[in-house]
Amino acid sequence: MGAKGRLTADLLTTLDGQTVSAFRVLPVTTLSPSVRETPHTAAPLVLSPGVLAPFLSDPMLMDEVEVNALGRVIAGPEGNALLGQFSRFLAQALPPSENGLYTVFRRGDVLVHPVSGERLSTTARVVGVARLDEPGAIATLTMISSVEEAIPGDHLIA
Template sequence: MVRIISALILAVTAACASAAEPLTLVDNPPDRHIVVKGDTLWDISGKFLKQPWRWPEIWQMNKEEIKNPHWIYPGDIILLDVSSGSPRLKMAKRVTGQSGKAQPTAHSTPIEQVIPSIPSNVIEPFISQPLIVENQPKEAAVRIVAAQEDRMLLGTGDSFYASGIPDASVEKWNVFRKGEPLKDPETGAIVAYEAFFLGNARLTKPGEPASLRVTLSKQEMARGDELIPAPLPEIMSYVPHRPDREVTARIMSIYGGVQEGGASSVVSLTRGKKDGLEVGHVLALFRKRVSVNIDDNGVKTETPVPEERYGLAFVFRVFDNVAYALVVDSSKSVIIGDAARNP
């Protein structure tokens, strides 16, 4: 797929001059960076900024450009410009042709080579597979009702029947089994249920029931297992940015069923689209705890410890009431119940 990228990706605008605080560069930042395969927008931003989530400000992006950024490819050259007194990044002009003049560059690099926001190999399973099942009427669920030849268990290549698929508008489906409930650490209310991914299926004939064939089986499927439409593939190219409004969330779970995590852990949060969260948002992680001491007489005293900020998380998938984020920076262990707020 050919993308035409202008010599200068972003021009100076006055719209982003209202930042609450000046942009702070890292010590001894490079004057340029040549993008290589394996880079992420987060990595590149961190080479220049002490606050990588302020990427849109140093590029002077508007809101539309944050959601639909100009893609960056391996081989592109990013320059740091401080001539105006305020740091900004821009794309270098490439010298092409016999005249030696700078010309717009036509990128014919495959779309998969686009530099992603965060490591795609870490989050790919969380993008292509169902993660949660939000509350929905039981009668609205699409589920397996029978298998050919009355088989009890299904695997790759097997055919089955499912209810709730009246037409052929959706061809590819994910098959899952409802797992443990995700509860708000503060209220104890069930926010959603984990989805245990079983595999993929393709619609062969719509109807009631509809006919499908298993195209990929991670685990054996059975009658009663549910289906949801498979999401379309996408490139995680949203630039890191802070939420426009105040967001206060809690960590509900850490992927893998563990109680503690760290950098590169995937966590679920108690807020979602309805609360203003979107892909690309960066949240700071905080912990507020109570220090407990028992003296020689067995008397216990509790001392509240001031809240401490210890990490950052990048939101990469959002549902109505739940979001999933990758912990991109952490100075200590991540614990269920920790707070996530605007950085």
């Protein structure tokens, strides 16, 4: 038998005229039903919410009454059309915000009642969060976090 109680054996087998040696025979352990405890030496791995956030959606529903009270993204100061995190951009018709932060979102699909065909609501995809830098009729904002790029025509809500 092998070192330290391991059972090993060299078996000789002939496959297509070639000899294969050094097979390892492992010991057989028979278990019976019982409760077994395994000590946990390390804490389980945990993902922080910041790591998961880009993969989660933040669904919103909006109706036509709310559209009039929404701000609108115009463009970047240099005429940029795609606005990502830390991009400055211009917006108009901003609603008042207590903390100067706005959620930037894009209109999505219209939800229709399957039987009556009545228009129920419109979905909205959250694009990111913007901070007000300079207020005014045409305000300047900065995207402080984004899930995807904002584009002209996206809406802002306080």
